Amino acid sequence: xxxxxxxxxxxxxxxxxxxxxxxxxxxxxxxxxxxxxxxxxxxxxxxxxxxxxxxxxxxxxxxxxxxxxxxxxxxxxxxxxxxxxxxxxxxxxxxxxxxxxxxxxxxxxxxxxxxxxxxxxxxxxxxxxxxxxxxxxxxxxxxxxxxxxxxxxxxxxxxxxxxxxxxxxxxxxxxxxxxxxxxxxxxxxxxxxxxxxxxxxxxxxxxxxxxxxxxxxxxxxxxxxxxxxxxxxxxxxxxxxxxxxxxxxxxxxxxxxxxxxxxxxxxxxxxxxxxxxxxx
Numbered sequence: 161x162x163x164x165x166x167x168x169x170x171x172x173x174x175x176x177x178x179x180x181x182x183x184x185x186x187x188x189x190x191x192x193x194x195x196x197x198x199x200x201x202x203x204x205x206x207x208x209x210x211x212x213x214x215x216x217x218x219x220x221x222x223x224x225x226x227x228x229x230x231x232x233x234x235x236x237x238x239x240x241x242x243x244x245x246x247x248x249x250x251x252x253x254x255x256x257x258x259x260x261x262x263x264x265x266x267x268x269x270x271x272x273x274x275x276x277x278x279x280x281x282x283x284x285x286x287x288x289x290x291x292x293x294x295x296x297x298x299x300x301x302x303x304x305x306x307x308x309x310x311x312x313x314x315x316x317x318x319x320x321x322x323x324x325x326x327x328x329x330x331x332x333x334x335x336x337x338x339x340x341x342x343x344x345x346x347x348x349x350x351x352x353x354x355x356x357x358x359x360x361x362x363x364x365x366x367x368x369x370x371x372x373x374x375x376x377x378x379x380x381x382x383x384x385x386x387x388x389x390x391x392x393x394x395x396x397x398x399x400x401x402x403x404x405x406x407x408x409x410x411x412x413x414x415x416x417x418x419x420x421x422x423x424x425x426x427x428x429x430x431x432x433x434x435x436x437x438x439x440x
Contacts, residue, residue, distance in 0.1 A: 174423030177416055185236040192230035193218070196387050199225045210396070210403040220405050222396050231387045232410060238388035239417065242303055242372040247364040249307035251357055254314035259353070261315075262322025263345060269319075276315050284309045288371060292380040302381050306371050314360045318353060325349050355432035363425030366418035373414045389414050 184191060194200075203211060203225025211221045219228040261272035279287075291305045325331060331344060375381030376390025377397075384391060389410040396406035 168427050170423045171427035174420040174427070177420035178424065181236050181240060181413075181417055181420075184233050185240045188233040188237055192227075192233045194227040194230045196231045196234040197226065197385050198230075200227070201225070203227070210399060210406060212403070213405065219409055220403070222392070222406055223399060223403075228392075228406065228409065231392055232389070232413060235387040235389045235392055235410065236413070238299065238382055238386060239369055239372060239390075239414070242299070242306065242382070242388075243365040243369040243417075243421075246303045246306040246372070247310065247361060247368045249303070250310040250364060250368070251314060251361045253307065254311035254360075255318050255353065255357055257311070258315040258318025259322050259345070259350065262319040263326055263349065265323075273319060276312055276319075279309075280312045280316075282309075284312075285371070285374065288375060289378065289380060292375055297375075297380050297383050299382050299386060302372060302375060305375075306368055310364060310368060310371070314357075314364070317356065317360070321353060321356060322349060325352055359425055359429045359432060362421055362428055366421040366425070369414060369418050369421070 200221065203217065203221040205211060210223055210225075211217055213220045217227050217229070219232065222228055222231065257272050257276065261269040261276075287309045288305050291308065292302065295301045295305070326349070331348060335344070372381055372388065373390035373393070376388045377394045379391075379394055381390055382388040384395070392410045393407050396403065400407050
């Protein structure tokens, strides 16, 4: 599989971007030139405006005179952690509900899928905003909120695939010889669903990163002093015209990371299950 990915230039580019962000997040305490919350007396102009990129502050400073590069490196930890953890929870929820509904069917399946339809009827961003506004915003609340709105599409796909697999001959043969549902489920059905889970797990991170950035930009996501790429934009949006690097640089980081996971997810889809190309 790795060889197949490495033969795809776009996937290789995506893997490179992800690797750079992971290294930046893991080694932020050593790579960052300054503490992310340190305010420098010489970090602002005489008029009190942020400094542009210069030899002392390579990406300039923000509205409080803090080093933007340091905040971006530490912000990578937050954005990546939220993306990976929240999406892993979403994949777990979507798989559990989808497999249960698809395998058992009947009243259980109908009830679970109606619940899924009810959740899907609310716009994901609006639902996330409402949930984030109800609970006190924090890093873990943001992770839970994003996970709760990001499992629906995977659940529907898992449900459809499980229903299809449950009607295959090898499952009917297991039933005929008296195999119990745990054996059928864990030995035959779930292994066939793993490629789908991997693809959705990768593609979903890009959506999760964007959603976290949106919530933080709106002020109901990750709260200062914890830096994230979204709240960096939120804090500095008033300087959009006079100090555009404060918005463009973290915005470009968000877009690049989302694009990278999309490219890798698309490549994984084509490698693991070519029949699903363009289906999700």
